[in-house]
Amino acid sequence: MSASAQPWPDECTGAVSLTFDDGVASQLELAIPLLNRYGLTGTFYVNPRDDYATQLLPWREAAQQGHEVGNHTVNHPCSKNFAFISDNNRKALEEMSLDDIEREIVEAGRRINEAIPEQGPVSFGYTCYQPFVGKGPTRQSYVPVVAKHCVAGRGKGERPNDPRYCDLWYLWSTPCERMTGAELVGVAEQAPAQGRWAILTFHGVNDGHLHVAAADLEELCDFLARNRHRIWTAPVATVAQRVADYQRSF
């Protein structure tokens, strides 16, 4: 493959990944049936709890339908600046070491792999999009830890990803809570217009935190299904492996 070739399959000129965080119930109830109806697959970043064998049963079914069930750590650590961390005495990234975060990622990956053994390598969703541990003089990026254990990492950024230059272990995504259908289509349309990979991040659907309305998500799904000849919609791990091959080719 030459450096000028596109990494996308067939006649597609860009890629889109739909990602959903935190294993919210409305994703199982609304998002997955909706994606299935339109023949689309997405990435669902879950936190496998101690009862993961039971918790991940419906997610295994989703994986068997082609969706990716990705790694979002066990305990969802984030900055202590978030009240849900500081008020509840939860693990804060500022107080963790690289070894601590590695244990979180490895254990979540082990649990997902045990519950969904037929699934291939998965990507990582940075909790609260934050890729660091420590604070001030001791703050360090944990992107290398993700690169060691996962095929890709989804963070946050202002643009779709350029397949030539993007860091597969800190991919940029657009937070999509409360966007209208037209706004969602606008984000997706940047991908073919720019020859890039747009990643959209969702949480709850109709309810739950940082939600999007099901009707707006459906407008996006309808657009992606009607434009599948030019926009490749696939889970993060699937697109990342293709982009990795492409980056190795030049």
Ligand SMILES: [Zn+2]
């Ligand atoms: Zn999360």
